[in-house]
Amino acid sequence: xxxxIVTENLSKQxxxxxxxxxxxxxxxxxxxxxxxxPNGAGKTxxxxxxxxxxxxxxxxxFLNGIDVVRNPKEALASVGAVVETPQLYPQLTPLExxxxxxxxxxxxxxxxxxxxxxxxxxxxxxxxxxxxTKDFSTGMKQRVAIAAxxxxxxxxxxxxxxxxxxxxxxxxxxxxxIMQLKERxxxxxxxxxxxYEVQEVCDKVAIVDKGALLVYxxxxxxxxAGEGGVALTAVExxxxxxxxxxxxxxxxxxxKRVATSELLITVEGGLPEQSDLLxxxxxxxxxxxxxxxxxxxxxxxxxxxxxxxES
Amino acid sequence: MPPSDLRQVAVVTKxxxxxxxRSKRLLIIGALLAIILILNLVLPPTIGSGYDxxxxxxxxxxxxxxxxxxxxxxxxxxADAIVSEFEQKTGLLLFxxxxxxxVLVLGKFIASAMISVGAVALYYAVTVIxxxxxxxxxxxxxxxxxLYALAYVFGILAIAYLFSAIFRSSVYSIVLTFFTFFLxxxxxxxxxxxxxHFKPWFTxxxxxxxxxxxxxxxxxxxxxxTVERTFRNTTRTLTVAQYYPxxxxxxxxxxxxxxxxxxxxxxxxxxxxx
Numbered sequence: 001x002x003x004x005i006v007t008e009n010l011s012k013q014x015x016x017x018x019x020x021x022x023x024x025x026x027x028x029x030x031x032x033x034x035x036x037x038p039n040g041a042g043k044t045x046x047x048x049x050x051x052x053x054x055x056x057x058x059x060x061x062f063l064n065g066i067d068v069v070r071n072p073k074e075a076l077a078s079v080g081a082v083v084e085t086p087q088l089y090p091q092l093t094p095l096e097x098x099x100x101x102x103x104x105x106x107x108x109x110x111x112x113x114x115x116x117x118x119x120x121x122x123x124x125x126x127x128x129x130x131x132x133t134k135d136f137s138t139g140m141k142q143r144v145a146i147a148a149x150x151x152x153x154x155x156x157x158x159x160x161x162x163x164x165x166x167x168x169x170x171x172x173x174x175x176x177x178i179m180q181l182k183e184r185x186x187x188x189x190x191x192x193x194x195x196y197e198v199q200e201v202c203d204k205v206a207i208v209d210k211g212a213l214l215v216y217x218x219x220x221x222x223x224x225a226g227e228g229g230v231a232l233t234a235v236e237x238x239x240x241x242x243x244x245x246x247x248x249x250x251x252x253x254x255x256k257r258v259a260t261s262e263l264l265i266t267v268e269g270g271l272p273e274q275s276d277l278l279x280x281x282x283x284x285x286x287x288x289x290x291x292x293x294x295x296x297x298x299x300x301x302x303x304x305x306x307x308x309x310e311s
Numbered sequence: 312m313p314p315s316d317l318r319q320v321a322v323v324t325k326x327x328x329x330x331x332x333r334s335k336r337l338l339i340i341g342a343l344l345a346i347i348l349i350l351n352l353v354l355p356p357t358i359g360s361g362y363d364x365x366x367x368x369x370x371x372x373x374x375x376x377x378x379x380x381x382x383x384x385x386x387x388x389x390a391d392a393i394v395s396e397f398e399q400k401t402g403l404l405l406f407x408x409x410x411x412x413x414v415l416v417l418g419k420f421i422a423s424a425m426i427s428v429g430a431v432a433l434y435y436a437v438t439v440i441x442x443x444x445x446x447x448x449x450x451x452x453x454x455x456x457x458l459y460a461l462a463y464v465f466g467i468l469a470i471a472y473l474f475s476a477i478f479r480s481s482v483y484s485i486v487l488t489f490f491t492f493f494l495x496x497x498x499x500x501x502x503x504x505x506x507x508h509f510k511p512w513f514t515x516x517x518x519x520x521x522x523x524x525x526x527x528x529x530x531x532x533x534x535x536x537t538v539e540r541t542f543r544n545t546t547r548t549l550t551v552a553q554y555y556p557x558x559x560x561x562x563x564x565x566x567x568x569x570x571x572x573x574x575x576x577x578x579x580x581x582x583x584x585x
Contacts, residue, residue, distance in 0.1 A: 048584075048585065051406070051407035052406065052407065053402075053403070053406055053407065053584065053585040054584045054585065055582075055584065072409075072411070073313060073409045073410065073411055074409070075409075076407060076408065076409040077312055077313050077409040079407070079409075081407040083403045083407060084400065084403055085400070085403075086400055086401065086403035086404035087399050087400040087401045087403070087404070088401065088404065089326075089330055089401055091329070091330045091333040091334060092326070092329070092330065096326070096329070097404070100322070100326045101404075101408055103314075103322040103325075104313065104314075104319055104322055104323070104408045104409070104410050105313055105408060105409060106312060106313045106314040106318075132333075145403075145404055148404060158407075
């Protein structure tokens with residue numbers, strides 16, 4: 001089966017600034033990939049090249065095996081993309097915008113009508129379907145843009161910071177929407193600088209910095225490679241013996257007492273190791289009131305790979 | 312699979328027209344058109360001068376502002392057609408679709424041309440009706456004048472699209488389009504004839520003179536004469552020149568502006584990054 005997204009030595013230079021340096025990335029069909037990196041790392045540049053908004057200065061980019069630079073029309077035929085926060089035409093309604101995009105995509109008018117109702121419902125914009133977009137909020141515009149991206153049922157979805165500029169409710173709803181799309185076997189390539197968002201939504205993670213790919217692996221593998229942090233609050237004060245016993249438990253890297261009944265524990269590994277730790281903590285007689293993650297293993301990997309001044 | 316480029320051009324044209332039909336700019340052009348026509352038809356009887364009984368002179372007078380209308384159409388419907396997609400980020404929605412950039416430019420251009428041609432046609436239609444109603448007939452070459460006006464629309468729109476493809480700000484492209492055709496080129500035309508005594512056949516505004524000149528019978532020819540002026544016992548010889556574009560040359564000039572403007576606009580837009 002053809003890989004969904006492939007970049008081969010992809011490079012982009014803006015004057016003296018090298019935004020992308022020989023980026024090699026292969027994304028197989030049906031996976032959801034989070035594309036992480038600090039500001040200016042090259043995330044948006046990669047996405048803009050993949051969506052034919054920028055031309056690379058070197059290398060190649062393929063979507064479903066078709067060269068984006070040489071055949072953008074064919075390459076983008078089965079791609080839906082939301083890049084940054086697109087603005088909508090203020091004179092048109094969401095239904096008209098979807099009809100415009102649908103006709104450009106070659107959909108029949110019956111299909112456009114039917115799909116427009118469906119996708120606007122999915123992005124919770126049905127109530128505003130007939131209103132001109134002039135006074136829409138950023139969140140509403142983002143939802144219409146997502147509706148336009150999924151209208152033609154593409155095989156690849158590309159999102160550039162899909163939750164940026166949204167209010168907390170909007171962020172949660174867009175994240176849930178992406179998770180629903182993921183279940184429908186789309187290949188999703190999503191840039192973000194929100195680590196928890198990527199960990200929650202994606203199957204794989206690519207971390208890029210200074211235009212170069214630092215790591216590309218599954219969320220599970222990266223979680224195991226990193227160290228997570230958990231905060232534990234006990235019902236009673238934790239004794240020095242109990243604290244020492246926690247320190248001696250498997251996978252525990254460090255224990256810091258932050259209050260008489262609260263510990264901050266660094267754990268090697270991911271969620272399974274954190275779960276095991278809770279069982280062990282209970283077994284040494286600590287009555288746990290609260291147990292919550294304070295830093296994920298992916299955050300740990302990210303912080304180790306991306307130097308402080310960058311992030 | 313996405314449809315053919317030609318089909319996509321039609322889709323872009325359709326939605327660009329819809330946007331123009333709902334825009335305030337169309338209302339402004341409509342209001343301006345109404346003001347020009349009302350002034351031409353209401354003012355003469357109001358001030359007691361009456362209408363010109365000669366259809367040729369009356370038609371020329373009625374169409375005297377056609378150049379201003381065409382410049383405003385190019386400014387409103389062409390000068391920011393491309394740059395706004397980049398500046399206002401609507402291109403982020405449009406460009407990642409399976410559509411070539413030149414398809415978008417051509418679709419937009421056709422829509423701009425259709426709306427401008429509509430405004431010009433309305434101006435001519437009202438003029439013809441008014442002249443026939445008042446004088447009983449129209450100037451002999453009114454239809455040719457209309458065709459030349461349409462040629463001028465295409466030429467000026469192509470240059471407006473070129474400015475729109477080059478600049479990063481709508482303000483620059485709009486201001487440059489308006490002042491180029493309303494001020495800069497007319498000044499070159501005027502200074503060329505009166506001071507430098509050369510025929511500015513190469514400017515689009517000079518070439519657009521055929522729109523009104525064709526109404527005159529016979530078609531006017533260049534006049535260059537020397538006159539002697541005596542002032543404080545000093546006699547000076549002055550050259551007075553009045554140039555008119557030849558129809559064939561003017562159409563060729565308009566065509567060249569149209570082709571070069573549009574090709575450069577297509578090329579620059581294709582290369583332009585977002």
